[in-house]
Amino acid sequence: MMNLSSRIRPSLLKAVAPACARAMSADAKLVDLSINEKTGIATLTMNRPPVNSLNLELLQGLSKALQELEDNRKCRGMILTSSSPTVFSAGLDIMEMYKPKPDRVKAFWSTLQEVWLQLFGSSYPTVAAINGHSPAGGCLLSLSCEYRVMVGPQYTIGLNETKLGIVAPKWFMSSMLAAIPYRQTELALTTGRMFSTEEALKIGLIDEVATDKADAIAKAEKFLGLFAKIHPVARKLTKLNLRNDALDWLQQNRELDLNIFLSFVNQPIVQSSLEKYLEALKNKQGK
Ligand SMILES: CC(C)(COP(=O)(O)OP(=O)(O)OC[C@H]1O[C@@H](n2cnc3c(N)ncnc32)[C@H](O)[C@@H]1OP(=O)(O)O)[C@@H](O)C(=O)NCCC(=O)NCCS
Structure with missing residues (x-):
């Protein structure tokens, strides 16, 4: 295994991990991965300024890091977070x-x-420490974790795909359905609703609110501590049995889903909708 510790930004490591943390191999430019050797808790930090929009390379970095954690027998849990002070992830890179x-x-x-299959179906417990806005793919990543702690009250979260004229695929829907009831999911998805932290907490889209990132990480660690005395194999099989239908659907239908x-994405009406959305983003107030 390559030792990439020298390539990981020291300031970031210091902020998220105590002295006994060891940097693990990952795409150090876009993703920081460290593991606390004492607790076995890994921190995976998305690091693609300005807004962690999920492009191919960031997704590849995430996939590689998730695989590394899956292969690391010392990993007792993972916290997914962002190096941005205001954005967890802006979702799929529209470009x-x-x-x-x-x-x-x-x-x-x-x-x-692949990232969704790895994260939704990870054998280790996962928490999203959502330290900023979390639209679309950002919301998907956090919903794929088992627990969500979000910094409030100023940020928003939701699957807003319909607002861009695109349709969230079945496995995005399954991820939301794993957290909130069918009725709320249908309303949220069809309207492309973005929830405030308080609204998200009220319907169960997130599990806890935090005052800042440090508080979110502390709460995430506390959640992961719940598993200290739970048999890891019993835990893993329980999780995977519960998530099996959703995982199995994508595993069986990857080609269909891709097609x-x-x-869809190549339709002129979708392209024109994306163009308008991009323009609106570039020209939004305050710029
Ligand atoms: C996440 C968000 C709330 C952050 O707001 P912000 O901190 O004020 O940052 P900005 O909106 O100024 O975005 C910074 C830059 O990233 C770009 N950007 C933001 N989200 C993006 C995305 N999903 N894909 C590609 N580029 C994106 C912006 O166009 C902007 O580019 P510019 O600096 O060249 O003008 C806001 O960017 C946003 O709502 N993004 C769109 C989220 C979305 O709908 N995603 C769905 C994707 S399917």
Whole structure:
């Protein structure tokens, strides 16, 4: 295994991990991964300024880090967070879908599928420490974890795909359904609703509110501590049995799901909708 500790930003490591933490191999530019050797808790930090939009390379970095944790027998849990002070993740990088290059967009979607399968189906427990806005793919990543602590009250979270004229695939829906009831999921998805921290807590989209990132990490660690005396194999099999239908659907239908996405994203009406959304982002008030 490569030792990438020298490539991980020292300031970031210091902020998220105590002295006994060891940097693990990961794409150090876009993803920081460290593990506390004493507790076995890993911290995976998305690090693609300005907003952690999920492009192919960030997804590849996440996938590699998740695999590393899966292979690390010392890992007792993982906290997913962001190095940005205000954004957890802005979701899928719209530039990957706008006027897409055929090979790249295929790799992009396939890697997103892979990351979801790895995260939703991880054998170790997972918590999202949501330290900023978390729309769309950001919300998906946090919903794929088992527990969500979100800094409030100023940030928002939700699957807002319909607002961009795109459709959240079945496994995005399954992820939300794993957290909140069907009725709330239908309303949230069809309206593309973004929830305030308080609203998200009220419907169970998040589990706890934190005052700042340090508080979110502390709460995440406390949640992971619940498993200290639980047999890891019993825990893992319980989780995977509960999540099996959703995982199995994507495992069996990766090609179909990819083809649906490709034919959808290449439609002129979708491209024009993405173009308008991008323009609105660039021209929004305050810029
Ligand atoms: C996440 C968000 C709340 C952060 O707001 P913010 O801190 O004020 O940051 P900005 O909106 O200024 O974004 C910073 C830059 O990232 C770009 N950006 C933001 N989200 C992006 C995305 N999902 N994909 C690609 N670029 C994105 C912006 O266009 C902007 O680019 P510019 O600096 O060239 O103008 C806001 O960027 C946002 O709502 N993004 C869109 C989220 C979304 O709908 N995602 C769905 C993807 S399917």
